[in-house]
Amino acid sequence: MIASTLRRGILTSLVIGSLGMAAYVPMSVHAQDQNSTAAVNVDTEGVGLHGYDPVAYFTVKKPTLGKAMYTHSFEGATYRFASKENLDKFKANPAMYAPQFGGFCAMGVALEKKLDGDPQAWRVVDNKLYLNVNKDIQKKWLEDVPGNIVKASKTWPEIKNKAPKDL
Structure with missing residues (x-):
């Protein structure tokens, strides 16, 4: 206590x-x-990371808004991606890119x-x-x-x- x-x-x-x-x-x-x-921290629509692309933090090393046309769900959150390439990277290894905690x-x-x-x-x-x-x-x-x-x-x-x- x-x-x-x-x-x-x-x-x-x-x-x-x-x-x-x-x-x-x-x-x-x-x-x-x-x-x-x-x-998982999501908005009212179930979107994680406030719509930012989790893969972009690793590739372009900066926050990058994702697009609604590129989405994938993982552990209770729908993530958005800036490109099909980032979406494919996430699908191949979502645990690597999803934010901790x-x-x-x-x-x-x-x-x-x-x-x-x-x-x-x-x-x-x-x-x-x-x-x-x-x-x-x-x-x-x-x-x-x-x-x-x-x-x-x-x-x-x-x-x-x-x-x-x-x-």
Whole structure:
């Protein structure tokens, strides 16, 4: 109980501190559906990564919007791709390209939270795609990437099927 309260306090401090004031915390700080127990962060249409192409992070090394004409579903999310070539790469090895922790914020998962992942706050580490809730939180995550990945990897099985509002 104390550890959970402490983690909440740390995460709140990180988010609020990075944004200046609580009144300015954007809605994207939270996963889109606070009641969803899904292990994948999707929008109301079931689209993951806010419609960004997961393969592009590895090939062109930048966020690239996908097109509705190139889609593929994997583990509860429909991903969009910028080209047929990227779609084919994903189909051949979806686990390689899909974002870690279901596309939720990697720092949030390390702190036992399911926060919306921002496709603009990303990093590929050891050939795995990680998102953060925003670039300010990403700066904190980057201070100890290996340690944060270990923490998040241990936490993820415990929280992946819980609703964000319950964490």
